[in-house]
Structures are given as structure tokens and as C-alpha cells.
Amino acid sequence: MGGEAGKRAAAEAAAALVEAGSVIGVGTGSTVNHFIDALPGRDCRGAVSSSEASSARLRELGIPVLDANEVDGLALYVDGADEVNRHLQMIKGGGGALTREKIVAAMSDRFVCIVDAAKRVGVLGAFPLPVEVIPMARSFIGRELARLGGRPVLREGFTTDNGNLILDVHGLEIAEPIRLERALNDLPGVVTNGLFALRPADLLLVGSEGGVERVER
Numbered sequence: 001m002g003g004e005a006g007k008r009a010a011a012e013a014a015a016a017l018v019e020a021g022s023v024i025g026v027g028t029g030s031t032v033n034h035f036i037d038a039l040p041g042r043d044c045r046g047a048v049s050s051s052e053a054s055s056a057r058l059r060e061l062g063i064p065v066l067d068a069n070e071v072d073g074l075a076l077y078v079d080g081a082d083e084v085n086r087h088l089q090m091i092k093g094g095g096g097a098l099t100r101e102k103i104v105a106a107m108s109d110r111f112v113c114i115v116d117a118a119k120r121v122g123v124l125g126a127f128p129l130p131v132e133v134i135p136m137a138r139s140f141i142g143r144e145l146a147r148l149g150g151r152p153v154l155r156e157g158f159t160t161d162n163g164n165l166i167l168d169v170h171g172l173e174i175a176e177p178i179r180l181e182r183a184l185n186d187l188p189g190v191v192t193n194g195l196f197a198l199r200p201a202d203l204l205l206v207g208s209e210g211g212v213e214r215v216e217r
């Protein structure tokens with residue numbers, strides 16, 4: 001069991017962690033969609049969402065979507081990942097929601113990452129690293145990313161929920177994720193990048209053949 005069945009199993013295990021009456025943080029993507037679908041009946045009071053897509057799905061199921069500015073903090077954030085290593089550091093942003101995801105993750109006491117087994121890697125970087133950039137900085141940042149050894153490719157026809165562009169950086173073997181996350185965020189014009197190393201997950205739920213594996217940090 002990998003793929004969709006693995007994603008669903010991990011998502012359902014995360015839904016069991018939602019406390020009755022709580023407000024939770026909700027990420028974005030196909031794995032999180034399974035999590036959202038498992039929320040009805042769990043008495044979730046509301047959600048702070050990381051994307052317009054997740055907000056729409058939550059509302060369809062009758063779960064109130066709250067403005068991030070209306071809550072002081074969140075006990076739990078549940079989100080997927082494109083890659084995750086043994087330190088529970090991740091590459092995220094395959095769906096382009098990285099900036100809002102990083103904000104909601106930072107607001108949360110506990111980050112639960114849900115993946116199928118194919119997302120686990122030894123070294124991050126085979127998945128192209130998404131970098132959200134302000135449009136006027138696109139070429140400048142592209143040159144800087146090339147100088148750092150990557151091959152940036154503009155995500156054609158895509159605009160983030162924040163009105164910005166995504167450069168997907170190929171060819172990076174990320175030996176020091178924290179250092180690279182900081183270095184990229186220091187470039188003027190970068191909104192954020194898809195490395196979640198400064199704030200890794202606290203609990204990883206991996207859906208696979210044998211059920212759901214729990215990995216605590």
C-alpha cells in the first residue's frame with residue numbers, strides 16, 4: 001500500500017489526534033484533502049487554513065475557516081510534504097502553498113506531517129525546491145539560485161495565493177538544510193522557500209504496506 005491508500009491511512013491517523021472543540025491548522029495538498037475529508041464528526045471548532053483550495057474544501061464540509069489574525073496560536077497543525085528526511089525536515093510547496101504553510105506551522109505547538117512511504121528520503125533535494133519570489137525579483141533570484149548550484153525553472157502559468165511566482169530549483173543535493181533555508185530567505189525578493197528545516201515536523205505519520213508508522217522527533 002503506497003500512493004493514495006497510504007496517504008489516506010496517514011491522514012485518518014492524524015484526524016484521530018484532533019481534540020473535540022479545538023481550532024486546528026490545516027495544510028494543503030492531496031494528502032491533506034484526505035485529512036479534511038476525515039474531519040466531519042470530530043467536533044472540530046474551526047480551522048486556520050494554508051490555502052484557498054483547503055479553505056474551500058473545509059467550508060464545503062461545514063468546518064468554519066478562521067482568519068489567522070483571529071487566533072492566538074494553534075495546538076495542532078497537520079500537513080503533507082513532498083520529501084521528508086529522518087530529522088523530520090521537509091521539502092514542501094509542490095502545490096505552491098509554502099508561504100502560508102510556513103506561517104501556520106510557525107503558529108502551531110505541534111506539527112504533524114502526513115505522507116505515504118514514497119516521500120521518505122535520505123537526503124532532501126531530488127524533489128525540486130520551490131522558492132516563492134516577488135515578480136520583479138524573478139530574474140535576479142534566478143541568477144542567485146544558479147550561483148548556489150541549482151537550476152531554477154519558473155512554474156509556468158502559476159501564481160501563488162499571495163500573488164507571487166514560484167521558481168522550482170532542480171539539481172540541489174541539500175546536505176545542510178538549515179543553512180540553505182536561511183541563505184535563500186536572506187535573498188531580497190524571496191518571500192520564502194520550501195525547506196522546512198528550521199521548523200521541522202514534531203510527529204511524522206507514514207502510511208504504507210504495514211499500516212501507519214509513527215516517527216517522533
Ligand SMILES: O=C[C@H](O)[C@H](O)[C@H](O)COP(=O)(O)O
Binds near residue numbers: 032079093094098101
Ligand atoms: O504546497 C503544497 C504542500 O506543501 C503539500 O503539502 C505538498 O506539496 C504535498 O502534497 P501532496 O500531499 O499532494 O503530495
